[in-house]
Amino acid sequence: MWSWEMQVLSDELAQGMEKAMQLRFHLCSTSPSEAEDLLLQRIISTFEKALCILKGGGHVGVAPAAAPESSISADGSSRSDDTNKNLCQDFGEASKKRKLQPTWTEQVKVNSGNGLEGPGDDKYRWRKYGQKDILGAKYPRSYYRCTYRQGQNCWATKQVQRSDEDPTIFEVTYKGTHACKQFNDAVPQPESPEKQELKSNSSCYDQLEQNPMISDFRANLRVDTAVSDIQEMPPAYFSFPSTIPCQERENECYPISAQADDNHLGGYSPLFYSPATSGSNCFSSATYQMRDYGANDNTDIMSANASTNNSPIGGIEFSIDPVHIDPDFPFNIPGFFT
DNA sequence: TTCATTTGACCTTA
DNA sequence: TAAGGTCAAATGAA
Numbered sequence: 001m002w003s004w005e006m007q008v009l010s011d012e013l014a015q016g017m018e019k020a021m022q023l024r025f026h027l028c029s030t031s032p033s034e035a036e037d038l039l040l041q042r043i044i045s046t047f048e049k050a051l052c053i054l055k056g057g058g059h060v061g062v063a064p065a066a067a068p069e070s071s072i073s074a075d076g077s078s079r080s081d082d083t084n085k086n087l088c089q090d091f092g093e094a095s096k097k098r099k100l101q102p103t104w105t106e107q108v109k110v111n112s113g114n115g116l117e118g119p120g121d122d123k124y125r126w127r128k129y130g131q132k133d134i135l136g137a138k139y140p141r142s143y144y145r146c147t148y149r150q151g152q153n154c155w156a157t158k159q160v161q162r163s164d165e166d167p168t169i170f171e172v173t174y175k176g177t178h179a180c181k182q183f184n185d186a187v188p189q190p191e192s193p194e195k196q197e198l199k200s201n202s203s204c205y206d207q208l209e210q211n212p213m214i215s216d217f218r219a220n221l222r223v224d225t226a227v228s229d230i231q232e233m234p235p236a237y238f239s240f241p242s243t244i245p246c247q248e249r250e251n252e253c254y255p256i257s258a259q260a261d262d263n264h265l266g267g268y269s270p271l272f273y274s275p276a277t278s279g280s281n282c283f284s285s286a287t288y289q290m291r292d293y294g295a296n297d298n299t300d301i302m303s304a305n306a307s308t309n310n311s312p313i314g315g316i317e318f319s320i321d322p323v324h325i326d327p328d329f330p331f332n333i334p335g336f337f338t
Numbered sequence: 339t340t341c342a343t344t345t346g347a348c349c350t351t352a
Numbered sequence: 353t354a355a356g357g358t359c360a361a362a363t364g365a366a
Contacts, residue, residue: 159357
């Protein structure tokens with residue numbers, strides 16, 4: 001089959017799964033029957049299997065993971081026993097290790113009126129290690145790595161690329177998860193109310209993090225957070241498919257604790273937190289599109305703007321509150337841009 | 339003095 | 353071989 005045909009087919013399957021997950025997502029807020037939930041679970045599972053088969057990995061039920069600890073290779077194919085033999089030596093090589101790291105992208109819109117040069121802080125301390133002019137891009141791409149790379153062997157990196165079309169939009173690509181603990185000694189940084197609330201709900205995220213499906217999906221996750229493209233969605237809590245009935249999973253999302261072990265973010269977008277009021281939702285209101293292109297390194301086609309409603313993706317759409325950039329937020333804080 | 343940024347060179351990958 | 357990604361020496365700021 002032609003590669004583009006494969007891609008189209010993959011996209012279609014992905015959309016099917018996305019819609020099924022949306023449906024399940026909605027049903028969860030209306031206490032669906034166990035039968036309904038099971039049925040949806042099977043539908044989603046079927047899409048998953050089809051996608052896995054299409055991608056040639058043959059590994060069913062697990063989206064490509066990319067974390068170094070994962071037993072799934074970056075290209076989405078499962079690491080069979082023979083490939084497992086090579087795991088140790090693979091991970092011993094930093095470059096390969098990096099290849100296996102989860103990657104996702106956020107689009108951050110900043111208020112140009114503030115003379116901002118880049119997106120705001122993401123509560124991690126980054127050290128710029130390079131800048132490159134990218135072919136066809138108006139603006140250079142900046143490369144950052146975690147300040148604690150040496151001290152704490154933290155291999156998280158990020159790339160910041162200013163949008164050609166809209167200079168107020170920065171595409172921030174995160175690679176790898178933070179292994180460091182840097183929140184106690186991090187430079188105190190002002191936080192928007194949204195962020196503060198997000199933080200307080202981190203236990204909700206932690207709960208979600210326990211879900212193996214999340215680890216599966218997050219590997220090739222791409223989160224577009226362009227503030228301008230927010231779709232209204234009825235409130236509901238977010239959930240990846242699992243065999244746990246919705247009512248039970250609800251409890252996974254509700255407990256809100258003030259003690260946020262930020263490291264559990266693992267470098268993932270803080271936007272995953274729900275600023276849900278009264279703890280009723282893990283995610284609500286607006287839509288973020290999580291695009292899982294699955295096994296292949298298809299990040300290039302993942303770069304479509306979040307505005308599309310037809311995102312051809314094996315990811316899901318789920319609702320969380322929009323995160324607006326506070327016009328008064330001091331973006332010139334250390335660590336992001338100079 | 340320490341830490342962050344800049345930037346040219348080098349490495350990797352497609 | 354070109355483009356993207358990373359390294360590391362030089363430089364600057366605090």
